[in-house]
Structure formats: C-alpha cells, structure tokens
Amino acid sequence: MDLYSPIFTRASTRKFDAKPLPADTLKDLEAYIASVKPLVPDVKLTHKIVGGSEVKGMALPKAPHFLLISGGPSAAGKEHPLRNTAAGFLYQHAELWLYANGCATRWLGGAKGKAADPNHIIGIAFGKPSEPAARKPEDFKRKPLNEIAKGADSRLEAVRLAPSGMNGQPWYFIVDAGKIHVYYKASLGGLAGKLYNLTSLDVGIALCHLDVASEHEGKPFNFAVIRSGTPAPPQGFTYVGTAE
Ligand SMILES: Cc1cc2nc3c(=O)[nH]c(=O)nc-3n(C[C@H](O)[C@H](O)[C@H](O)COP(=O)(O)O)c2cc1C
Incomplete structure (x- = not known):
C-alpha cells in the first residue's frame, strides 16, 4: 500500500x-x-x-x-x-x-x-468524500521548511505537509549526523493556545509522515528518547525524541 x-x-x-x-x-x-x-x-x-x-x-x-x-x-x-x-x-x-x-x-x-x-x-x-478531497502539493498552506527545520533531509518535505490542529504546525526538526531530533511547542500560545491543547498529538502526526517517507526512501525509522547530548531546542520548544 x-x-x-x-x-x-x-x-x-x-x-x-x-x-x-x-x-x-x-x-x-x-x-x-x-x-x-x-x-x-x-x-x-x-x-x-x-x-x-x-x-x-x-x-x-x-x-x-x-x-x-x-x-x-x-x-x-x-x-x-x-x-x-x-x-x-x-x-x-x-x-x-x-x-x-x-x-x-x-x-x-x-x-x-x-x-x-x-x-x-x-x-x-x-x-467517501462527496466532492474531491485532494489538492496539488503547492496548494498546501504550510510554513516554509526553513521555519520548521535546521539542516537538510529529503524526507522533511513530507513532514512539512503533515496536518495539525488549527494548522498550528507546532514542530521543529534538527538534522545532525544522520539523526533527526524532534521538538514541539507545548502550546500554540494566544487564543489558539486556549482553544487547542493537542500539540503533543500533532508532532506524532509529523513523525508518521517521517516514518512513511523513510520507508519510501528505503531508510530506517527508529524513534528513541535520548536523554542527553541532543541539540538545545529553539526557544519555546521542548524535545520529544530522535529518529535515526
Ligand atoms: C489533531 C487535529 C485536530 C483537529 N481538530 C479539528 C477540529 O476540531 N475541527 C476541524 O474542523 N478541523 C480540525 N482539524 C483539521 C485541521 O484544521 C487541518 O488538518 C489543518 O487545517 C490542515 O489542513 P489539511 O488537513 O487539509 O491539510 C484537526 C486536525 C488535527 C491534526
């Protein structure tokens, strides 16, 4: 499939x-x-x-x-x-x-x-949708890659397109030495933060897209929470885990 x-x-x-x-x-x-x-x-x-x-x-x-x-x-x-x-x-x-x-x-x-x-x-x-529920990649409303990631990895485009509550995209990725360290924002802040509290679930959706993209590219996907030595999170973000 x-x-x-x-x-x-x-x-x-x-x-x-x-x-x-x-x-x-x-x-x-x-x-x-x-x-x-x-x-x-x-x-x-x-x-x-x-x-x-x-x-x-x-x-x-x-x-x-x-x-x-x-x-x-x-x-x-x-x-x-x-x-x-x-x-x-x-x-x-x-x-x-x-x-x-x-x-x-x-x-x-x-x-x-x-x-x-x-x-x-x-x-x-x-x-079944009663009218087509599909679009072109360029029609997705998402943050550009440089706002959600540091370092390059071909799988991050699939991650960037992941859906999230209120389209908040509360995630950040640091690519380092073959690993992708994953961070999330515990709150969207402001009114959105009061209305929506499942950003920890959103980041799992992004990890699913990373898993699927890894399989597509024939790369392994292993997720672990590494307790020390991970890059410091950007301000406002919390470490979730590391994929390698
Ligand atoms: C965890 C989660 C919760 C969501 N909750 C709602 C909701 O309560 N009501 C709603 O209309 N859409 C909800 N959405 C849909 C998002 O608004 C939508 O996924 C986002 O705007 C991105 O659009 P797309 O899914 O068409 O790519 C939710 C999406 C996610 C991932």
Missing part, C-alpha cells in the same frame, strides 16, 4: 457521502491499524469505529464513520508522556491508508463518544 503519495495530495474534508463504507473496507482498516509498528512499545492505544449517532461535539461534520481514539494508563497506572504523540503517529497512518483507499477524513479535536470514556483522546471523521 502506497501511503507516501497521499501525503502530497490529501486534504481534510467536511463533506462526506452519507453512505457507509463496505464492511470489508472497515475490516481492512482494522487489520491495517493492527499491523502498524507503534512509535513506542509501552503506550496502550485503543479505538472504536462508530456511526455519527454515537458521537458528540461542536460543529462536527456529518460523516458515516468516526474513529474514537483512547489511550489507557500505563502499567504504572499513569498517563505515558508520549501517549498523545503515539496516538498521532498510529492514527495518521490510518488517515493516510484511508486516502490511499479513496476515502477522506478530518481529525476532530472536539469529537467524543456519547458514552463517557475517561481515556478518550480524539476523534477522526471518515468516509
């Missing part, structure tokens, strides 16, 4: 065909999600695929399906510091898989299940 091409064409939509996807497509999606190598081994993530009548939230698009994503506490009973990042990483793979299979999506920070779930993280609406 080519997940690389959709990175350069995908567009979030609010316009879905109301018709549910074939049961086989949902089964294949489940099988694909189960096959993705997690970003970090010790984060427990779960999801449910539900219909629109089981979801609540402000200004939700009408979609035939919603992925509701949760993250259980770790074995130690505490929320893993990389829980949201791991969720962004895993379910952006699902997002790209859906585009590769002729569907469209929208991540929805405010979508939750009607049934209470203390471990709920986020939702994604998906289905």
